Amino acid sequence: MQPAPDDVKNERQKNASTDWVIEVSHLTKSFSGRRVVDDLSLQVKAGTIQGFLGPNGSGKTTTIRMLCGLLTPDSGNGTCLGFDILTQSDQIRRRVGYMTQKFSLYQDLSIRENLEFVARVYGLNNPRKRAGDAIERLGLGGREKQLAANLSGGWKQRLALGACILPEPDLLLLDEPTAGVDPKARRDFWSEIHALAADGLSVLVSTHYMDEAERCHEIAYMAYGKLLVRGTVDDVTASVGLTTYTASGPTVHQLQEKLEHQPGIDLVAPFGNSLHVCGRDANALEAAIAPFQDNREITWRRSEPNLEDAFIELMNRSKDNFT
Structure with missing residues (x-):
């Protein structure tokens, strides 16, 4: 995979040192009376990879479409790449690469x-050379003549990224x-994103994979x-305020099942041959697990x-807020 041309790289790195590529405030969007995005404010620094997490139906795709000018928010304001998301969507779309869920x-x-x-749609000079450069950068050489319909998911992903x-x-x-x-294919994809x-290219990526979220410079959970929380992985994990014990044996x-019904235990998650047992109140959690610590077949520490514990805890909290 080849690096970007020096002039593009230098311009991006210059912008990355000073700018917010996304800066929006109080965005809302409703469909059929249902508020899909509710008072969302978000900043993304240039030159960083911002992960966007959340369960299905949380509003991530709608937010992305508002950011790139494909949807107009019902209220709120902000900029993307310095352009107003309400009035300058054409300028935004010309400078954004948008990779949808579906090929x-x-x-x-x-x-x-x-x-x-x-390349021709964008009016680029020498489309054949530009296509060849993208093929070389993304390791698509030798497959140039293969129909997109016959590609595996991983190769389609590379092609879609090349087009972006x-x-x-x-x-x-x-x-x-x-x-x-x-x-x-996921690992190769993330190597290219980094x-x-x-x-100097800025990236906002939505994902359900915890290992991918951990590859991001910052994450936001919706x-x-x-938008419930944002920051580094360590910041987000610490923000949920969980005390955790690992039980192994x-x-x-x-x-x-017994642990899940104990007062003071808010989350039990299996990991291989162990369980993560978490609670929001450290004293209540320790009291809840005390009767089970006499079992010599099980080691507690x-x-x-981890981020998955935080993710599940945030999901649980959000369900409580909307039921």
């Missing part, structure tokens, strides 16, 4: 034909780009239209909550 290129065209078509970066955007908006893709960010999973 959206032409199935009956080859890899090269798809990329050359995109072809016009040299300043911001990538990626909506669950690795759903249904095998682990190696290479692009190192060149549920039922509301051959019979530990027989305890799961104090541990740190």
Whole structure:
């Protein structure tokens, strides 16, 4: 995979040192009387990878579409790449690469034909060369003539990313780009995303994968239209205020159902041959697990909550708020 041209790289890194690529306040959007995005405010610094997490139906896709000018918010305001999201959507779309959840290129065209078509749509000079550069950068060489319809999920993903970066955007908006893709393809994809960010490209990516969220510089968690928390992975994990114990042993999973019904225990999550047992009140949690610590087949130790613990806890809280 080849680095970006020096002039593009230098311009992006110059912008990354000073600018917010996204700065929006109090965005709301409703459909059929249901508020899908509710009073959302968000800032994303240039040159960073911002993860966007949340359960299905939380409003992530609607937010992304408002940011790139495909949807107009009912209220709120802000800028994307310095352009007003309400009045300058055309300028925003020309400088943003948007990768949707569903593969959206032409199935009956080859890899090269798809990329050359995109280059012509954007009015780029020498479309054939630009397509060839993208093919080389993304490791698509040798497959140029293969029809998109015959590509695996991982190769389609590479092609879609190539189309997004072809016009040299300043911001990538990626909506669950690795759903249904095998682990190696996901790892290769994220290596390229980090290479692009190192060149100064800014990225906002929605994902359900915890390992992908941990690759982001910062993450934001959204549920039922509301942005609940944002920051680094450590910041978000600490913000939920969970005390965690790990229980390990051959019979530990027989305890799961009993533990889930104990006052003071707010979350029990299996991890291999152990359980993460979490509580919002440390004293209540320790009192709840005390009767189970006499079992010599099970080892208990104090541990740190991980991002998945935080994710599940935030999901539980958001359900409570909307039921």
